[in-house]
Amino acid sequence: MPKNSMHQLEARVSEACDLLWDSLVDPREAFLDGDGQWWPEVSVDGQSPSGTASLVRDETQLAEVRRQCRLLAATNEFAINGMENRISYLVGPGHQYLATVRKGVDAPATLVMEVQNVLDEFTHENRWQSRQQEIVRRMDRDGEAFLRVFPAPDGLTRVRFIEPEQITTPGELKRTPGVSFGIQTEVDDVETVLGYYVDGRPVPAEEVQHRKANVDGNVKRGLPLYFAVRSNLRRVEKLLRNMSVVAEIQSAIALIRKHRSATRNGVEQFVADQTSATPGSNAPGVTKYAPGTILDAPAGLEYDFPAAGIDAASFVTVLQAELRAIAARLVMPEFMFTSDASNANYASTLVAEGPAVKMFERLQATLMQDDCTLLWRVIAGAVSAGRLPAGVRELVEIQIIPPSLRVRDQLRECQVERVAFEKGILSPQTWSQRLGFDYEQEQKNIAVAGG
Template identity: 25%
Template sequence: MTFMSAINRILRPASKRSGIEAGGGGRRWQGTPMLGTPQQAALGARGPAKARAAALYLNTAYGNRIVEAWTSAMIGRGYQARSQHPAPGIRRRLNDDFEAMANPILTPLARALVRDGEAFLQVVTEDDGGLRLKLIPADQVDPALTRELGGGARIVAGIEYDAADRVVAFHVLREAPGAPFSTFGETVRVPAADMIHTFDLLFPGQVRGLSWLSPVLLKLRDRDEASDALLMQLKTASLITGFVRDPEGGAAGFDDGASGAQVNVSLEPGAMRILPPGADVTFSQPGQGLAQAVEFLRAQDREIAAGVGLTFEALTGDLGEANYSSARVGLLEFRRRAEMMQKNLIEAQVLRPLWRRWIDTQALAGTIRADGADLADYRHVRFVGPGWAWVDPRNEIEAEIAAIGAGLKSREEVVAGRGRDIDDLDEELARDASRAGEGATA
């Protein structure tokens, strides 16, 4: 068999591939993980992933940075409620009261959402008709409680569904696991109307959330250990060790000092030492390969950043290789994803249900007198998320002004993008104009 015929024989199977490789077999696919039932796999991995993410959040710099970066991106300085009630005085009162109630809980809620993969907010009605928000640890909604209730109803990981797959209740342990005097196994059934459950749905039919750190948990652990190993290597490199060798296998003229023949070979600045005949000195070099190791760690940092949806600069704080264009492109991509999470998780799953429950509770308590169309006016609301800082304020402001002038954006949209309420801004501008007019008159 000639050399070329052998090569053609090896390549022939590759040239005749058919079908979809992703569903094929062969040695290249051996050991590849598969998720036949991702809903069950996510539910089974939830507990270990949550516990590992909590440990890495508290014990590693990057684990903490991932959680805090996503929390600040989604929540920032808080959300502004913009009631659409026709009466200005009522709008202002509703906005202020709701923001005072909701904004303090949003930061720990978002932190739990990223770190644990889900957040539970219990809405408690006080005797005076007011609402109290209570953040529930994820494991307090009993993940071990799963059983059939009959007629198509069931409880899955502490969440109760009816026959139509609607969430009707949550089964909550009286005390959080690990709390003093906690009693495990005894749960309280909390109606779904009194609980807000938010998580990022990865697969249809998923019941509980999965930590956002899950794609990088193992790599984060390995990266932290590698960093510690390099630190120990640097410490070792600062300890220069010398080895004196005698080709004849003797002591190279050194002894215990009893005969006075001991030679001083200690290292001192500017010192010159004479060794006995035949002695040879070599030194250890423990610091070799550090430069390559540092570059490898930077590559690992990029993988970790990609796995959690952050830019390399946002994860590491290293801006040495960033310029205006690259920083802007990276930030725009990150902002699109963050705005998606703001809209679909914080606003849709938390703020809007909470506003509706708050308005209905006030109507039942008589705090607001509304029914029918009037109640619809109270329920109508918009939310303004936190704004974004500019990379280049001058160029971006000029671009926004041009977009408003061309009719591509409204002034309200631009103001909302900065995290401001246009009504508040207009009032401030009116006050400034009034003060300027009074100063000119004086």
């Protein structure tokens, strides 16, 4: 066959393939969202898994979700603002931990002081206020926080973080019943944890505290706070970038001259004449005008000002809609997430029945419960070292006082507390705690001042 005929056939086949390729529809495209991310599966093998257990199938998916949300938490300004505000309201200046006598029992005051000394030593040694902030940050960023407990022979307990990616299932245990996501549990009871695999090595469950968020109780690993809105955050970032770039380009161009009847050579000559007539100008076609300059355009020459066509309001409306969707996920007022206080004020938002207060109270309660569990491990370590007597838990309890969330009328609160104190239902110690004072230290200060 002649070469020309062969080339013609190849060209015809290529054109036919191009037509087929252009008309090809990938049926999987329906399962992609706007950012090219796959939708989560809703059923497997005819079964419909329920709850959050169906969202992440294996450790690879979990690592990818965590990577995406970590990137947002490190680079997206709105994500950072939301997380920092949650830390401020949940932790604030730090929780107070107080040892008190358990109701209905008699315990010596010296025992309460010894327990308080153990708690104070633990919070000081572990820089607990900073560590508590990091716990909230890790749970929001990664969906979970792992704390490993190291009791010392002298009764002092230290805690250190374990990175989530260190908790993985060893290859030889992939098919072992009860072992998945780096956690070993009872085969028939996922909530009874037997141990963790840290860097491939088993660690007993009593040495690790696993705090997880945004999942059901029977799910082994937590999900990041921004898992549900990570696409929204990416769109917000792109939209804000594009708005800024477009505005920058439009505002950088002062005006455009339109030569209706000029040829290309004529326009080029006009540009050259304008450049040479402008002292100090080293850019072609640049003419500087003083403020208030009035231009007289000759016939066939028009001036167009592109900056006048910037309609930023339409883009801002879309941006605010996306930000409200993300703030709705956080159950936070928009101003707490965007730092834009034009639509709300602090006093009308943080009221006793406000959604934000209710949400923060729930999160604080969970944080306090986990802290209390950890503190009892600390006390158990002191008992094992002989610093505290056995059975201390039956005599002493731990009170945890978080920062106040509501807008406070301090004068009214003081009047109510004064009545309660005079009626004998409020102790001076508790009154001092509510005011943020150390009762024992204040008594010493009063004695020194009186002496």
